[in-house]
Amino acid sequence: xxxxxxxxxxxxxxxxxxxxxxxxxxxxxxxxxxxxxxxxxxxxxxxxxxxxxxxxxxxxxxxxxxxxxxxxxxxxxxxxxxxxxxxxxxxxxxxxxxxxxxxxxxxxxxxxxxxxxxxxxxxxxxxxxxxxxxxxxxxxxxxxxxxxxxxxxxxxxxxxxxxxxxxxxxxxxxxxxxxxxx
Amino acid sequence: xxxxxxxxxxxxxxxxxxxxxxxxxxxxxxxxxxxxxxxxxxxxxxxxxxxxxxxxxxxxxxxxxxxxxxxxxxxxxxxxxxxxxxxxxxxxxxxxxxxxxxxxxxxxxxxxxxxxxxxxxxxxxxxxxxxxxxxxxxxxxxxxxxxxxxxxxxxxxxxxxxxxxxxxxxxxxxxxxxxxxx
Numbered sequence: 001x002x003x004x005x006x007x008x009x010x011x012x013x014x015x016x017x018x019x020x021x022x023x024x025x026x027x028x029x030x031x032x033x034x035x036x037x038x039x040x041x042x043x044x045x046x047x048x049x050x051x052x053x054x055x056x057x058x059x060x061x062x063x064x065x066x067x068x069x070x071x072x073x074x075x076x077x078x079x080x081x082x083x084x085x086x087x088x089x090x091x092x093x094x095x096x097x098x099x100x101x102x103x104x105x106x107x108x109x110x111x112x113x114x115x116x117x118x119x120x121x122x123x124x125x126x127x128x129x130x131x132x133x134x135x136x137x138x139x140x141x142x143x144x145x146x147x148x149x150x151x152x153x154x155x156x157x158x159x160x161x162x163x164x165x166x167x168x169x170x171x172x173x174x175x176x177x178x179x180x181x182x
Numbered sequence: 183x184x185x186x187x188x189x190x191x192x193x194x195x196x197x198x199x200x201x202x203x204x205x206x207x208x209x210x211x212x213x214x215x216x217x218x219x220x221x222x223x224x225x226x227x228x229x230x231x232x233x234x235x236x237x238x239x240x241x242x243x244x245x246x247x248x249x250x251x252x253x254x255x256x257x258x259x260x261x262x263x264x265x266x267x268x269x270x271x272x273x274x275x276x277x278x279x280x281x282x283x284x285x286x287x288x289x290x291x292x293x294x295x296x297x298x299x300x301x302x303x304x305x306x307x308x309x310x311x312x313x314x315x316x317x318x319x320x321x322x323x324x325x326x327x328x329x330x331x332x333x334x335x336x337x338x339x340x341x342x343x344x345x346x347x348x349x350x351x352x353x354x355x356x357x358x359x360x361x362x363x364x
Contacts, residue, residue, distance in 0.1 A: 028233055165343060
């Protein structure tokens with residue numbers, strides 16, 4: 001890792017589509033640099049992001065670039081989950097794991113996908129997240145995605161993009177389909 | 183390809199970062215479906231998107247998913263290019279090639295990266311692009327990225343996301359760096 005580069009905190013937020021996809025595109029770049037990449041997926045349900053996961057595993061196994069470890073923190077909870085307490089516990093466990101990895105500098109590039117939700121739901125303490133990220137040792141890029149990024153996170157971040165919906169196929173009655181939505 | 187799915191026209195526009203990255207994330211999904219994917223990169227300069235390109239080539243070679251062909255249409259022109267006429271010719275040639283591929287149904291998923299610029303610069307005829315996309319045969323998903331998507335394109339598209347800049351490291355004097363910007 002070049003000493004001249006700056007460790008960045010990147011945030012993709014907003015209610016439009018493409019926040020996670022965009023972060024996975026940047027993950028490809030990080031992999032290409034030969035970096036050790038860690039993906040923590042804080043929302044998981046069914047086929048969601050399986051394409052990205054298989055792509056990441058294939059890239060990691062190729063030995064062309066760096067490595068990508070992928071962890072699904074969630075238990076498949078969705079907006080209609082009836083077991084929110086368990087979801088909260090799993091999110092908290094995920095964050096504890098991420099904290100350990102940051103302290104150990106396990107990864108050069110950490111992608112915390114959909115991590116705004118545990119913060120906005122109050123499952124993890126936003127102030128603690130901010131402090132851990134602000135004081136992270138060494139040279140660790142961190143990319144966080146999800147709607148409604150907390151103001152403190154936006155304040156700390158180096159790059160913040162907001163994705164807004166202009167038009168969505170669901171509006172026209174077109175269903176989600178493989179290859180596009182997952 | 184499932185008969186039940188709908189061929190989509192996807193557009194990522196706006197002045198924020200993540201438009202192309204997001205489309206490359208969706209490319210990973212398309213690849214995972216086993217689709218024949220074609221990437222036409224209408225802006226190319228130096229190290230730009232080399233990470234994504236190597237990732238795409240690695241995925242394509244893995245034989246885990248589908249194939250990804252990657253073409254760089256541009257000649258490295260940038261906003262300061264002094265040879266705009268040549269750039270215009272190259273963009274037009276790229277579009278002619280894409281038209282042939284659409285007519286032949288060479289790809290299941292076509293990514294036309296930064297393709298709004300040749301339209302907004304008047305190098306290719308937007309009305310013709312719209313007509314070719316509207317009447318494209320078979321089942322071809324098309325994803326177009328770039329700032330200032332023409333209104334006719336937004337009108338035709340099934341999904342349009344706009345990426346806006348909230349904050350960018352350049353504003354704080356942080357330079358572009360490998361693994362993040364390319």
